[in-house]
Amino acid sequence: MTDPTTSPSPVTTDGGAVIPRPRPGDPEITAEVVEAHGLSAEEYERVLGILSRTPTFTELGIFSAMWSEHCGYKNSKRLLMLLPTEAPWVIQGPGENAGVIDVGDGLALAFKIESHNHPSAVEPYQGAATGVGGILRDIFTMGARPIAVLDSLRFGDLDSGRNRYLFAGVVKGVGDYGNCVGIPNIGGEVFFDRAYDGNPLVNAMALGLMKREDLIKGEASGVGNPIMAVGARTGRDGIHGATFASEELSEDSDESSRPQVQVGDPFTEKLLLEASLELIRSGHIVGIQDMGAAGVTSSASEMAGRAGSGVELEMADVPVREEGMTPYEILLSESQERMLVAAKAGREDEVRKILAKWELEAEVIGAVTDDGYFRILEDGEVVANIPALPLTDGCPTYEREGIEGEDVKEARRRDLSPVLEPEGDLTEPFMRLMGSPNVASKRWIYDQYDTTVRTSTVVRPGSDAGVVRLRGTRRAIAATTDCNGRFCWLNPREGAKAAVAEAARNLVCSGALPTAITNNLNFGNPLKPHIYHQLREAVLGMAEACSLFETPVTGGNVSLFNETDGKAIYPTPVVGMVGILDDVDHATRAAFQVEGDSIILLGETSEEIGGSEYLYREHGEVAGEAPSVDLLAERRLQHAVLGMIQKGHIRSAHDCSEGGLAAALAESAVSGERALGVDVQLHARIAPVALFFGESTGRVILSCSADEESRVLEIARSHGVPAQLIGRVGGTASPFSIRAPRGSIEIPVETLRERYFGTLPELMAQTAAEEVR
Amino acid sequence: MSRFDVEVRIKPRPGLLDPQGKAVHHALESLGYDGVSEAKVGRLIALTVEAGSEADARDRVEQMCRKLLANPVTEDFSLRVTEAPAVTDGDG
Amino acid sequence: MSRFDVEVRIKPRPGLLDPQGKAVHHALESLGYDGVSEAKVGRLIALTVEAGSEADARDRVEQMCRKLLANPVTEDFSLRVTEAPAVTDGDG
């Protein structure tokens, strides 16, 4: 570190005129070097235009990170502009570390989802752990205290040891990190399909609560204000992670050419969380931002960009973990548990004192300037000097060609009528379906997550959405993540609508009014026309659904290039939705509660089997038309259900999704404190395979006392929602029985319960091998 | 065939953050033990294996390490092989 | 004063149930590695300390172990001391 008395004054005037000299030992800037930094010829031209000279190696690294897809959104920005982002309750829309909505009683909720797909593919435990760490920092940098996390996961099928290893490692990583920091996990999802072989998806969502007036932004304003590095030291972790996250994986991806994996330190995160919140409340700072992807570079330049100011940073003053780090390495390191803070001039010691209380460091590494430049010094020598605004906002954006892929067209045209032929006793395929890891209970996952810390969790994972109360008010918040990638592959626009609709339905079934979403667009390589087509269509579908449900998008994340050896994942636009319960007593669960209660089915069941779990498990296929989505019908359904819950007419509500009506009934039957049988008679004359296992959207299974039955049917009718009394909840000794005109299912409920809860533990028991590390 | 005691020493790779080492270092300092300039925390796996020779034992355990015991992305390992019955460490 | 590398090897006490050792053993077997008759999992702490002599280094680290690094209820420890700069392990 330089002696502070001899280092130059950080605020220089007319700094824009300074031309940095190449550092001794830096590689020369050649076409190959530019290409290795992921910049196209056209983009490099633009760099030259901005600088009016050749960039130094350090500058090239900075542009490369900032103009990567991960930071620059170059292939998605134009599409993202199509999403609705406004509503009276939105306090902060896209563009900040997290979106913020008003939840009443003077409180605001910050929430956001973030992916850590590539790091998790390389090192599942640390990749997932640091993913949770990053999203928590996004929340507490807004001034909000994290109150819940959710995780949305995708893996290849579990018959592969590698996939079991990834799954086990990711779950342990998500768990260990959140458990240690002390944030309850309240839900998520997991989906297994060969399309995610080699490209697991790990999306983590976090929610945080604050008083409205405590909201703070990531801005570096006020000329002369010091910029401070806070928290952990900088090492050589994940250098170029942002660029790396924007590339395809290939065969030799695990080789040592890889950037150093980032190791999470949740203990330091917990201290950083407390210190940051204390710092924000203290009034000693003007802005704070997580050093996430592209580390110091993106946090400092974005803070300057947002404030319309400049920054000057001295690399020799950055606390480092290792000797001999170059400015390039320091700037691009993605070491975890660090923050960048713009403090008020003269309050440096107060800032240090707060950090020291939490056993953390804070060092002044530069200052806010007024010349609009992002300037980097090394021992007083300028090594990079770039106009901040063009760097953050000048990244070229592209609209690309999009055409539907031929393979999808063909899959959609597949004649599925033979699939619908089986009739009669369908208990066996039903039990196989219940043994699919996509349908079976996810308890194996969430038993590893602390779900009750903070003593506010009202509905834990295992129902339709998680619910946390807001202490000191009557209110509660519900949250869910949803997306069916198969539907999105078959029809990205309908699939994205279905994801939004399912998320909203899950919230409504839990008693909440859907309020806003965050989203994570996980796709393949957008330079390929069929992928770009998926991306555009999915965004359009999401936009349409969000507009109709009045659930604006307040933020999100884009993860492209999820391909291995040219094979892309399903388009997977994960929707993370939050909702509000005015009264925590409205919290409703999926499980049947009382023997003798009436079971009512809302919504329409069509003869659809396309894209279903049944088709994948029984026939190994992903084909046919994705289930259609009728957004208006969906909205009527949701209004009806929410009304019934708020008036206290029903005792349980559950959305039908993977595995269809039969699976949904089974879940309601066995997921309560005691498993209860059901006696259901269906009258629809459609093929029983479609009736039982088809995944028509827009359906909900309710239970209510017999006294409420006619009122519930009446409310449904008044909303124009199809509703049928289909049977009764049985006792603990009753069978699980569904009869229909052309088929039936009958099984002891205990056997069903064992299958439902036993599947994942049994599959994962074989994983002991990989778990012992 | 003879029996060999193999001690597998697994350490975090250099350059990687080692939160455990950091915590130990910090704790030793606050207990007043100065003069500790570095602390790293890793794992120790002690195996007893049947093998034809020492080289063979080493070979097999190296394989186990690569396949299962050590995580190649985050850890380095090294082995110590001795013929069993192991001499007890007189140095503890 | 010289610098010494001290390797602290901490193992579960004999007779103590060692769930990690059991899991390792089981995993090795299920991967087809037979002939492993025992597996124990412990911790390895590598310290670099300043001390006047090797004996002094050992003394100090033994103290650290008794006070903090090992739990006497469940763990045994042993030390290996070498003068730094350590020879790199050629045996990995």
Place this chain on the structure above:
Amino acid sequence: MKVAVITFPGSNCDYDCYQALKTLGGFEPEFRWHRDEKLGDVDAVLLPGGFSYGDYLRSGAIARFSPIMEAVVEFARAGGPVAGICNGFQILCESGLLPGALLPNESLLFRSYDVHIRVETVRTPFTSAYERHQVLRIPIAHGDGNFHADDETLAELEGDDRIVFRYVDADGSLTPEANPNGSAHHIAGIVNASRNVLGMMPHPERAVEPVLGSTDGAGLFTSLRRHLEGAMA
């Protein structure tokens, strides 16, 4: 009644304990910082759950050297009631106030769900409001909850009626499946020989309001209140 809730770096149930005391009423909870050297004028001490110092070396191993722990040990030796929950239990074992140690769960997985525990003794300041053999439903959330002690110690704990809670099934039976972590003798909580220091793995502070799904943990705090009232009267 003043109850000190100790916050170590990495504690994450300190606030939950504080809230439980507030919610149940009759207590004046106060936080104490690990660097504090004095407890001050308090009637009882709670060591909350969490991951003090990340539990990176061994659970509770580093926290027990915090300055405040000297005061806690002194308070306990003088007969003051001290309860350690989860990480607090681990810290008490490490500090020698309680015997034994908490090893990694047998499954090697973090376990978080509601368990049933049976009240084995009501002869403690923390359990007098329960019935003997009452079955409680209370959440656990831990990776290292596998209680271990040598046979002699276990015999002593059994013989002196110092096992406070055991993991059981919903009907109160000691089935193997009911033991979530492999604990010796199904032990979920113990007291020291003078019965004023309790350590337990389950989280009673998470089961004190109907909205949280169970109120079975409340008895622990009402017992303590009753005990302190008795001591004052």
